[in-house]
Amino acid sequence: MTKSVLIIDDDEMLRDTLAINLRKVDFDAITAESSEKAAEILNRISVDAIVLDRMMGGMDGLGFLKTMRGKNNNTPVIMLTAMSGPENTIDGLSGGANDYMSKPFQFQELVLRLNNVIRNTPIDNDKNTNSFGLIFSNGDFFVLNDMGQKQPLLLSSEEKKLLQNLTSPIGNTVPAIPMVAKRLRNKINGVISDLDIITVRGMGYKIIRTK
Numbered sequence: 321m322t323k324s325v326l327i328i329d330d331d332e333m334l335r336d337t338l339a340i341n342l343r344k345v346d347f348d349a350i351t352a353e354s355s356e357k358a359a360e361i362l363n364r365i366s367v368d369a370i371v372l373d374r375m376m377g378g379m380d381g382l383g384f385l386k387t388m389r390g391k392n393n394n395t396p397v398i399m400l401t402a403m404s405g406p407e408n409t410i411d412g413l414s415g416g417a418n419d420y421m422s423k424p425f426q427f428q429e430l431v432l433r434l435n436n437v438i439r440n441t442p443i444d445n446d447k448n449t450n451s452f453g454l455i456f457s458n459g460d461f462f463v464l465n466d467m468g469q470k471q472p473l474l475l476s477s478e479e480k481k482l483l484q485n486l487t488s489p490i491g492n493t494v495p496a497i498p499m500v501a502k503r504l505r506n507k508i509n510g511v512i513s514d515l516d517i518i519t520v521r522g523m524g525y526k527i528i529r530t531k
Contacts, residue, residue, distance in 0.1 A: 328370065
């Protein structure tokens, strides 16, 4: 089963190179250039692990990690940073990182450590999905089946865009073509029985839980 990883680093070349190489070894790699952008992504995306830089503009990686843990997000995190040494490692691990690696690094070692933290983190489907049980990974939506496996939600480009808008953030009200909203509602109802898309008069549509 393909695993998903969010790479948070303000170094564009490193970020993109790491994403490309992770995709070659069967990871779904998603990227963010800042802690703030990563927080937006995690509002609607569940991932199996996070690779996190520490020194970034805006909120640094350690601050982001502490904030994430404060929200009871237990996604495993590998802090990948140029800040080496035992004191920095202790700061990272104390702040909530599952593992700590210094730059420069060996790609294969990172892959091994990613697999290790994912394997050793208990699966909690309630916390690893958004509040509606939807998963957004590498540009597509998924739902979990009874075996806890990701199953793709087959959507047209218009339906996918609408669902992204409805869940970015959760509870968002957005305008849409009625026929597109109707098709999306039918597909959602077919896989998650307690979800619905309702009409908000004069504003558009909103996704809600019915139970």
